[in-house]
Amino acid sequence: MSVKERLKTFIRYRGVGERQFCRTIGVSESFVSAMRISLQPDKIASIIHQYPELNINWLLTGEGSMIQKSHARLKEAKTTIHVLNDLIDSREERIHILEEENTALKREIDSLHKKTHL
Template sequence: MKNINKTTIERLVEFMEYKNLNDNKITSIAGLSVGLIGRARKNNSGLHSDTIEKILTSFPELNPTWLLTGKGNMLNKESEKNVINNNQENEENLIDDIFDTQRDILAFLKKNYTKKIF
């Protein structure tokens, strides 16, 4: 099903799945009334403009045009670039951490298992 044929709440649910958020989490983060998202999902109803505004303010990476119309990408272009850059940065940090850990292990082994020569 294309996003353009989905309702706003269906697109919001897609974003929630992408972000690994449940109804309670998004409600808490966006400062919404408890149960609001669940009721909208259950009734497949629309969201009020103040609710959408709170969601978009809380999740600036979410493309408002996509949420409201289904046109374009789910994420803002700048956010997509940030995700890519953050992933590359995380990979580099992970590699550095692995090398640091290997150095620590080698130093430990060398210190504790090498024969001392007198």
Template sequence: MTIHVRLQQLIDALDISVLEFARQLGERRGEKVYHILHGRLKPRYDTLEKIVAVYPQVNADWLLRGEGLMFKQLGSPSAAMNTEERLRNMEFLLFQLNERMALLQETNDLLRVEVARLRESR
């Protein structure tokens, strides 16, 4: 999953508009964020740094590399996040699992085709 997809998921999870997200990062207009979301620009380090500063609950490992949960767990998991954040994290984890399953299925299908081709060539 690319960073622009993760940013869109974050904006959706925060339940704010792209323009509001951009303004929270100190942008007057949402143009730069729109370009990032559509893959025309990659976010610069200072933009990522602002996101983590403005939204300290965001897991930087997830934002940068797609690893872990979207939101941090501070202290005990039950005290760290409210129910809505836990549900968003669970939805995100299910989304990740579905993506991985689709990729595994695609790989499996390609391997089956290759095995069939090798059997036919004998």
């Protein structure tokens, strides 16, 4: 697989089109399709800056994994935190609903007590 093919693989992985990728790194929209053999150092620097999770060694040589392990773990951690935050929010919402129901039941009990003691 060539550098160009690996770059296209990464772009598909990220779910952005080639044009969007090119705009993001500050090159012409035809940059990827016009690539020949490799990348110039300034283009590599721009890609690293915009897509720090990309393993540049993989991009240039095909060795290792496409995504740097530290970034993959960070992404997993962020997903886990997001799920936990959703669970906390859901739990807090349920607590709030239960507190409101409890207050309403107390009012109803008080009302019943007043009616039976008249």
